[in-house]
Amino acid sequence: MRCFKLIKKYKKQIFFATLMLVLLCVVSYFIYHNFSTSTISCTLNREYENYKTQIVVHFNKDNTLSIEETFETGDNAILKTKRIEATLLEYDYSVLKNKIIVKHNQTYSKDEKEMVKEYVESGYSCTNEETVDKNIEYNLSNYSTYQEVGTPYEEVEINAFSDDKDLREKVLIDNNNFDPEVAGIYVVTYRMSLSDVRDEYLYRVIHVEDTTPPTLKLKGQEEITLKKGDKYTEEGVDVSDNYDKEIKNKVETEGEVDTSKLGEYEIVYEVTDSAGNTSTVSRKVKVTSKGGIIPEIKTENGITYVNGTLIANKQYSLPENYAPGLRDDVYNAFKTLQQDAKKQKYSIEILSGYRSYSYQEKLYNDYVKKYGKEKADTFSAQPGHSEHQSGLALDVGKLDESYGNTNEGKWLAANAYKYGFIIRYPKGKENITGYAYEPWHIRYLGKELAQKVYKSGLTLEEYFGIEE
Ligand SMILES: [Zn+2]
Incomplete structure (x- = not known):
């Protein structure tokens, strides 16, 4: 009785409380039905030569699947391929350093249980289900190949087995983007379909390179x-x-x-x-030079040598203390010349041979006193600049310009080279040698060089290319 009395007393409150409870239940169910996901999910982890992947499939109440793949690779080209693939399929994706996470939803028309079974049979591990082991052997002989630009596409060896079933014929190769004519990095995709819910992928990176130099x-x-x-x-x-x-x-x-x-x-x-x-x-x-020489000028103890040949001229001088005397080889060469000249009835005598620095100094100064410096310089060398100081030069025959016109002078000019001498100051070359024509002044060069210089028709300066 007390009870009824109490009910009666709080009738209104009880009614509202019950109403609120029912309402709460309805709202809870509504929220649960519409917003909660089921607890069923299936996961597949795979690891290949150049990438790792985890696929997680959530079963939703509204017959949809939320599929999320986390794809990890150290190869940027493969990462890029995955990104392009996701973009084309209009899937959501986010890229981390060497990872791409791709998400999408999918509806299914089958019964949920049947669907889960399909995943399990395909090798996924699903909530509250026993996992079925799939024995898959899927690989390529080479995952990163290099080829020269312009070489045609070449396939690598493919291994594709699932539970000992040979699936090699069924592998779909996508090399549509590959252009052997354009250098770049390409990814070829190998897809092996194991079931409606499981595809296996291999990625081969082809580097088309230009390694051929022009x-x-x-x-x-x-x-x-x-x-x-x-x-x-x-x-x-x-x-x-x-x-x-x-x-x-x-x-x-x-x-x-x-x-x-x-x-x-x-x-x-x-x-x-x-x-x-x-x-x-x-x-x-x-x-x-006109003589075909690249002159190498060396100075040793104050003496200048051009390609090994001593040079004393207006430009290059000899040191005061250089006093070799007339060299034996020069004297002997002249003796031979003299003997041969004799056979032609020419009697060629030495008029002046070696001259010391001091003697030349005296000679030059006397000429300057007598003729003035300008005139003296055309026929007399300043001390140190005389070839006579080298012991390689001789004045022979007659100290007269007309000597060149005599038969003896002509014979000398035409034959001196055979004995190793040249007419040092030829006619018409005064501006090069700096000396007037001296048909009597011969310079010893040795047979080989004398012949070359004689045949060239050049002065020694022109032959060596040391004319100023
Ligand atoms: Zn002379």
């Missing part, structure tokens, strides 16, 4: 010899490349030829293609 060929000769003052014409190079079409204007030329300066020049041609392959060729250009 072909660089000299136009004209590799070695060119020019005489001083000749014109150098730059003929350039022919260039081509297996890959770069616009390679012609990439050739860089280094070096210049100055034909007014004797020496050896090198012109270097270099070209680098867009892949960084470099080719170099070079050309040697020699600018020689």
Whole structure:
């Protein structure tokens, strides 16, 4: 009775409380039904040569699946391929350093249990289900291949077995993006379908590279010899490349030829293609004296040698203390000349041989007193500059310009080289030697060099290229 009384007393409150409870239940169910996911999920972990993947499938109440794949690879090209794939499929994705997480939802029409069974049979581990082991052997003989640009596509060996079933014929190869003519990094995808809910992928990265350097060929000769003052014409190079079409204007030329300066020049041609392959060729250009010589001038104890030959002239002097006397080989060579001249009935005598520095000094100063400096300089050497001090020069026959017109003088001029001598100050070369014509002054050079200089028709200065 008390009970009823109490109910009666709190009738309103009880009614509201019950109503609230029912309402709470309805709202809870509504929330549960619409917003909660089921507790069923299936997971598949796979690890391949160049990537790792985890696929998690959540079963939702509304017959949809939330599928999330975490794909991990150290290869940027593969990561990029996955990203492009996700974009094309319009899946949500986020990229981390070497990972991509791809999410999408999928509806299914089958019964949930049947669906879970399908995942389990495909090798996924699902909530509250016993896992079925799948024995899968899926690999390539090579995952990262390199090939030269322009070489055709070549397949690698594929292994594809599932529970000893040979699936090699069923592997779908996607190499549609591959272009062997364009350098770059390509990814070829190998898809092996195991069931409606499980596909296995392999990725092969193909590096198409240009490792062939451009072909660089000299136009004209590799070695060119020019005489001083000749014109150098730059003929350039022919260039081509297996890959770069616009390679012609990439050739860089280094070096210049100055034909007014004797020496050896090198012109270097270099070209680098867009892949960084470099080719170099070079050309040697020699600018020689009129005698074909590149002079090497050395000074030893104050004595100047050009390519080993002692030089004493207006430009190069001998030191005061250089006093070799007339050299034996010079004297002997002259003796032979003299004997042979005798056979022609010419009697050629030495008028002046070796002269010391001090003797030349006295001689020169006397000439200057007598004729003045300007005139004296045309026929007499200043001390130190006389060839006579070298012990290699002789005045023979007659100290007269007309001596050159005599038969003896002509014979001397035409035959001296055979004995190792040259007429040192020829006619018409006064501006080069600095001396008036002296048909009597012979200089010993040795047979070999004397012949070369004589045959060249040049003065010793021109022959060596040391004329001022
Ligand atoms: Zn002389």
